[in-house]
Amino acid sequence: MTTYVPVPGHHRSPLSDDPTGPSGNRRLFAAAGPTLVQHGARFGPFPTLSPPSRLIGLLDDAGLSGRGGAGFPTGRKMSAISGRRSVVIANGAEGEPASGKDAVLLRTAPHLVLDGLALAAAAVGARETHLYAPAPALDAVRRALDERRAAGWDRHKVHLTEAPDRFISGEESAVINRIEGRPALPSDRLVRVTDSGLHGRPTLVQNVETLAHVALIARYGPRWFRSTGTPTEPGTMLVTLSGTAAPGVLEVPIGIPLARLLDDYAAVDPAAVRAVLLGGFHGAWVPGAQVPEAALSREALQPLGATPGAGVVLVLGTHECGLQKSADISRYLAEQSARQCGPCLNGLPAIANVLTQLAYRRPAPNSAREVQRLTNMVEGRGACKHPDGTARFVRSAMNTFAHDVGLHLRGRCEATIPAPPPTPRTR
Template sequence: MRTVTVTGVGGPRLTLGFDRFDRLDLDRHRAMHGGLPAPSLGELVRMVEAADLRGRGGAGFPFARKLSAVARRSARSADGRAERPVVVVNGAEGEPGSAKDKVLLARAPHLVLDGASVAASALGTDEIVLAVESGAAARSVRAAVAERRMPARVVRLPERFVAGQSGAVVRAINGRTPVPPGRRERAAGIGVDGRPTLVSNAETYAQLAVLASLGPDLYATAGTPDEPGTTLLTVGGTTVVEVPFGTRLAEVLDHCEAAAGQGVLVGGYHGRWLDPAAASRAVLSRAGMEAVGGTLGAGIVLPLTPGTCALGEVRRIAAYLAGQSAGQCGPCRLGLPDVVRALDDLADGSGGPDAVRRAAGVGRGRGACFHPDGTARFVLSALEAFADEIGAHRRGGSCGMPVYGVLPLPVPSGEEARLAVDWTRCDGHGLCGHLLPELVRLDRYGYPVLLDFDIPPWMEHDVQRAVGMCPALALRVTTGVRETAVRRS
């Protein structure tokens, strides 16, 4: 795990005590945050509504509505056989640029557990499931659960982009593959073991604990009148900052000794790019971000340092996102590699931004989850934020800068496999293009054009078949590190 520093602008709330302790065990936690409050469901909903607490996992769904939906659902089914709801803490981030939930679970697990307990006791249940991703977070949470002697389950999730979607988390807890379910169903309705389930992000529960112990009036002493409280940001992938809503983005970047550089990505890899001018105006709140065309998402802020090719960086992330698709939905499976192809054409000057817009538009609103939408948002906002840079690429086929790969991605394991063609053997039979339309296109002579792309797990089966079917035995799979790590682009 990368070392993550934690700082804050204004007074710390969730990160209270982080300056003195590496991890807050139960005694330290109680000394910092006081006893565990136990508000009734009505009180809790009123408090949450007063503070307008939203989910902190990216979608920003009002927490009060989620809470009441689960309560309604479990009350309605209570007449026949009592269906006790389940409270799920979603600690999966999936985003390589996010570290706040890992840090929170690893260093202040009791705050998250407090929030989950408050929600559970208000809903009249004691079933809590914690879904976590990293090993450090899992150890910390297990230790915390043991300290409190509470009956909570801890479930490990794979580090995968789409595994953090709430439906995927519920599926993982139910012992199935953590991919988004085919139909968008509210977890409030059918969740863990088919029971009403409250799923929210780890930070949301921590905020709920703080809100329950401070009360809405004290809670609102930080932040803006419309959006009270604080939020956790991950800046540059390695710094977690707690800031009150309404703080200027520029101030946060200064605090983290970062500069806006060529532009700032807000909201993670499903978020939007802000050009330096917009970044200097941006205010960290939902309304403030909307005003400059950004999004707060899960609080990810990634400034792009000068000196690296912005378009190449965007292509690198788009290829990662295409590979992170679960491969379930056609528009996502076939459309996202197409976006990468369009970006390649844009980078070498043979294509234009319109082709990228068309390719990105294919998946919009057409999938089990919001992965194609989020990817389209990311790519389309890049076209606007880096218009000058794209102009240079279109004129000269290059901006003259190398791609350093500054945006965080999971560290390659060396197991990544790619397709390769023995060109002396290939005879343009075209079977690979037919069997692997995601990775292979045929040129006008019928020879394959391969996408420079790590083969995702869901494609391995098709790849094996294509390799086995190549009439010329020219197609094969290679592994290992690419020969050219830095590509002039």
């Protein structure tokens, strides 16, 4: 059975023509190290925009979209913030176990994130800023804040809040609940957080990687940002690669062919790939046969029913069983729900049970239909998108591994079957 742990946080960028310069693919990791001196030596002083709200136009021109998973246009989100008491939150929760990019970024380039946070706050007129991340990442941020204070780099205070290590703790209403002192659980929100978020104030929640790109766009401009990536999805993105001999975090141009990424970064033989999970545990499998047509952009992945999400690329070898891996992930997702709403309380454990039966034990003949029925039942019925994301993942697993379903129903599997896992909890 698979144990899900974040991949070790090393990062490489072998595709870069200019690995140390802002013109290459290595942008976020271009500084020699995490200190303020190294940051200043590489990126220059804190960028001052006049007026600060000019940033929003630059982000629109750059075409920056959020790197937290949903890919919403950043400039558009910022322009929705109005009111003098607004708040900006940098979201580094990264509850997704297959992702390590935000932790690596906060450890390696904390000053880019903090510059982006200060710039975003100035642009929307916010006096209050927060950074929300797991404890180890907060240590790096604390050190960076001390350096900034000592150097008088920028004056604004950043409130730090520890993110619990749970899949859903980075969902934006869970982030707000946690910062307000409640458990980090999503809540049913009838109004957008940009209208009424933290303590009822207009709130901008941005992923930490998004903010780091903001800091670079403020310095080098939209044309520079668009010099890599695709015309509709410009820039670079961080990818967490796992399931290979050398897992790690990479910075790649958006639109990079998946086969090239696997070959250049991980020396993966395409013939040894059963499938690749893109976008994380709420993402979708791309079958090995379709890897040559896949590229890491929303546009390129749309026909394959996948998205790059927050940059998770998890490789499943031909020696592994896709149904077992999917059953493990569905059980994890069931256990990670907040157990507040019906679909999470009853539906997700039921789906995980049937998938586990199908993957590890002698399945009932109607197992596949039962998974489909339960998946249809949970969709669109939670207070947050957790059931929808789980349904999307499970549906993709059943499509991608349809051949394996047939084999398992006949008591066979192309991979070695390990001991059955414990049965998920139900109520």
